[in-house]
Amino acid sequence: MYTDEMRRAFHSVQHPGNGFKVDVLDNDTFLVLRLDTASLMKLSGEEQKRSVIYAIQLKEALEQAGAVVLVTRSPIGD
Numbered sequence: 001m002y003t004d005e006m007r008r009a010f011h012s013v014q015h016p017g018n019g020f021k022v023d024v025l026d027n028d029t030f031l032v033l034r035l036d037t038a039s040l041m042k043l044s045g046e047e048q049k050r051s052v053i054y055a056i057q058l059k060e061a062l063e064q065a066g067a068v069v070l071v072t073r074s075p076i077g078d
Contacts, residue, residue, distance in 0.1 A: 002026040002067075009065040013057045018043055020051040022058060030068040033058060037073045 002024065010024060020043065021036035035055055040048060059069045 001028060002031060003065070006031070006062055006065040006067050009061040010058060013054065013061050016047065016050040016054050018047045018051065020047075020054065022055060024062075027070075030070055031062060033062075033069055033071045035071065035073040037076050040073075041076075 019039050021039045023032075023034040023036070025032040025034060033055060040051055043051060055071065059071055062069050
């Protein structure tokens with residue numbers, strides 16, 4: 001369950017500001033961080049690196065707030 005503490009943890013991580021998108025899906029017993037493949041592929045190599053680091057930091061922040069987190073990506077064709 002996505003709690004207020006998890007929401008605050010999510011928003012405490014600074015976004016790289018490059019158009020990279022991440023969705024948080026609540027699956028009752030765990031959260032899913034879904035990385036947007038299309039927005040990631042449009043970025044330069046260094047921006048992609050910062051975006052992946054951002055996703056890792058999000059996962060860690062949510063886990064510290066008590067969540068079980070699965071990281072996945074959107075299909076390439078979407």
